[in-house]
Amino acid sequence: MRASRFFISTLKEAPSDAEIISHKLMMRAGMIKRLGSGIYTYMPMGLRVIRKVENIVREEMNRAGAVELLMPVVQPAELWQETGRWDKMGPELMRVKDRHGRDYAIQPTSEEVITDVVRTEIKSYRQLPINFYHIQTKFRDERRPRFGLMRGREFTMKDAYSFDRDVAGMQASYKAMYDAYVRIFDRFGLQFRAVAADNGAIGGSGSHEFHVIADTGEDALVYCPESDYAANIEAAEALAPAGERAAAAQPLAKTPTPGKAKCEHVAELLSLPLSQTVKSIVLAVEKEDADKEIWLLLLRGDHELNEIKASKVAGLANYRFASEGEILEWFGTKPGYLGPIGTKKPVRIVADRTVAMMADFVCGANEEDFHYTGVNWGRDLPEPVVADLRNVVAGDASPDGKGKLAIQRGIEVGHVFQLGTRYSEDMKATYLDETGKPQLIQMGCYGIGVTRILGAAIEQNFDDRGIIWPASIAPFEVVLCPMGYDRSEAVKAETERLYESLLAAGVDVIVDDRGERPGVMFADWELIGVPHRVVIGDRGLKDGKLEYQGRRDAEATPVPVAEMLGFVKARLAS
Missing domain, CATH: 3.30.930.10 (Bira Bifunctional Protein; Domain 2)
Structure with missing residues (x-):
């Protein structure tokens, strides 16, 4: 070409x-x-x-x-x-x-x-x-x-x-x-x-x-x-934490948390780790032959809901997130202070595996500006339905038991x-x-x-000059850049000889015969990302050399004229 x-x-x-x-x-x-x-x-x-x-x-x-x-x-x-x-x-x-x-x-x-x-x-x-x-x-x-x-x-x-x-x-x-x-x-x-x-x-x-x-x-x-x-x-x-759930060590207490609607802010106010808090996510499921169902999913405060996993919980295949109006109707308060204790209307509760293993945790009290502290399963709440609801995080145990996740x-x-x-x-x-x-x-x-x-x-493959294609999918494998193609017979002759030799060897090669200045020519091909470049110039030819430069190479490599074909083929093979 x-x-x-x-x-x-x-x-x-x-x-x-x-x-x-x-x-x-x-x-x-x-x-x-x-x-x-x-x-x-x-x-x-x-x-x-x-x-x-x-x-x-x-x-x-x-x-x-x-x-x-x-x-x-x-x-x-x-x-x-x-x-x-x-x-x-x-x-x-x-x-x-x-x-x-x-x-x-x-x-x-x-x-x-x-x-x-x-x-x-x-x-x-x-x-x-x-x-x-x-x-x-x-x-x-x-x-x-x-x-x-x-x-x-x-x-x-x-x-x-x-x-x-x-x-x-x-x-x-x-x-x-x-x-x-x-x-x-x-x-x-x-x-x-x-x-x-x-x-x-x-x-x-x-x-x-x-x-x-x-x-x-x-x-x-x-x-x-x-x-x-x-x-x-x-x-x-996301596996359940290893070991047994700790026994309750704190009394249940309704604690003022004025203006603190996020777990991060509640943890900061109470000088507790975020991992001691529980967040509430409210879902709704429409029923063709019955009233809608409202579900409450509980996750640790520093974990994120995995919506795909939630959809696999029995009964939640077609869930949607509840509206603020529905939340007010079922919980009696606006989002930010929701929890499983004392809901206004019955809801179906599912706890993530990690939450099910928590003791003395903090959750919303279903009243604006209040949270419960010292919440425990069995004592303050019935044992929950448990499911894997969250995204894993780096450092979690691998499900195959062979290390930590990254x-x-x-x-x-x-x-x-x-x-x-x-x-x-x-x-x-x-x-x-x-x-x-x-x-x-x-x-x-x-x-x-x-x-x-x-x-x-x-x-995956670029730098500040442009694309760096892998050779197998590059638009061209090799570009020949002659210096003064239209002015030097020696340059033109060697370019044509090498071009024909590369074609005969099955190499996908293009000759830049546009007559552009070297800087423009090099910038174009670096931007386009052709992985192999050969420069043919009068100065090099006088020394019997051509210049090869791979797209990732910092500098050009002088190669004897007679050896360039084999050199390029070896680079392509590697």
């Missing part, structure tokens, strides 16, 4: 709406161009990266035995209505009508479509297992699109779907896809971690997320440095799910077993955010 025949459009400054470093650098490097909120045109430089990501994904999916097809972006509403997701997905699902008034979805995912394909094509156990995948445009109508390709509305995903006879087969397919994902992210050259996760809206029985490690990541990843334990914070289990940030770029019969049951996708009886097909699904990989890779 020659730069004069390509399209290079770099900017000195990022647009004002670019928020995080990957968004800023992709805009400055001319890789994407904003068309609308969360919608981007992939410019030639960015598209080259996308295609390289797709190629790696495609090669590893094929290697794992998956079969490629292509499903439509526009999908009939009837399929989504079969699984109940037409309503459940909410406003993220873009709904449209055709000229006849029929409803369609602009797909955010393809479980319904692929299940429809399989229920019409797969009849016998002899046709299973099978795994289909495609790489396709998706659309999710994000409420607040941001961060460029990291949280856009239109994006490209690879999604795969496995179909098996039984649970053991599904688990084997899941393991094969998990292993393929490890190979894919290894080939991307990114630091990543696979963590146990919640299935969310997709449904199913188990899943893992793949995260690129980055300080700017939106997700907190929990792991144990002494073992293989790793989980998204949504799924990480937390790092990550960007989710892949997710694998064991779906089981979540979709095959709703859509009646069955096969005939060896005895001729119909059985539900066991499913798995596996997604990779192709375009999101670009943002995640940059968040």
Whole structure:
């Protein structure tokens, strides 16, 4: 490739709406161009990266035995209505009508479509297992699109779907896809971690997320440095404190706490550690055939509610946070002074595991400007329903019993799910077993955010000069920067010789033949992030040398002209 025949459009400054470093650098490097909120045109430089990501994904999916097809972006509403997701997905699902008034979805995912394909094509156990995948445009109508390709509305995903006879087969397919994902992210050259996760809206029985490690990541990843334990914070289990609960040592007392509505302020007023306080969170559950239920969740004052865990408590699957009016009706006071003792109307109480082990704790007295101190289970309150309700914190015991937990940030770029019969049951996708009886097909699904990989890779690999692409997904592996290409025959001849040699060796190389000044030329390619650069100049040629510089190198390395091809190939191989 020659730069004069390509399209290079770099900017000195990022647009004002670019928020995080990957968004800023992709805009400055001319890789994407904003068309609308969360919608981007992939410019030639960015598209080259996308295609390289797709190629790696495609090669590893094929290697794992998956079969490629292509499903439509526009999908009939009837399929989504079969699984109940037409309503459940909410406003993220873009709904449209055709000229006849029929409803369609602009797909955010393809479980319904692929299940429809399989229920019409797969009849016998002899046709299973099978795994289909495609790489396709998706659309999710994000409420607040941001961060460029990291949280856009239109994006490209690879999604795969496995179909098996039984649970053991599904688990084997899941393991094969998990292993393929490890190979894919290894080939991307990114630091990543696979963590146990919640299935969310997709449904199913188990899943893992793949995260690129980055300080700017939106997700907190929990792991144990002494073992293989790793989980998204949504799924990480918080164990109960070890040992027995301490016996009551203080009397129950209603204590004035004027104007102190937060646990932090109450602890400060009473000269107590925050960990001695208990916070109250009020939830409401609407009942179709009965009055609403009000629930009170109790957490230690220095802990945070895990909303996913709360939704898994029996009876709380469809909870919402209670309104101030409901809180006044059930507790008789405004938020900030709530507690489990003496509620105005009966509430259902659930204590986090840590709270259930506390003694002599402080909680609201259901009266403004008052809290109870010296509260104890059994004496002042009946023993509670206990559940894991909180986010883990660094230093908590690892659930596998092998050390303490640590937390790092990550960007989710892949997710694998064991779906089981979540979709095959709703859509009646069955096969005939060896005895001729119909059985539900066991499913798995596996997604990779192709375009999101670009943002995640940059968040992990950049400096003050620009992007630093891993060689496997860089828009070009090598850039040749001739000094005076249009003025020196010697420079031009050596540039062409090296260019042809690199092409013949299968290297993805570009020659910057635009005639730009060296400073401009170098700045462009450092911004774009090409990992290997070779400079050809008259001064070096007189000494029989060319200059090589890796994108992470502080200085250039002189290399004899005759050895440069082998030198570059060795660097690429390493």
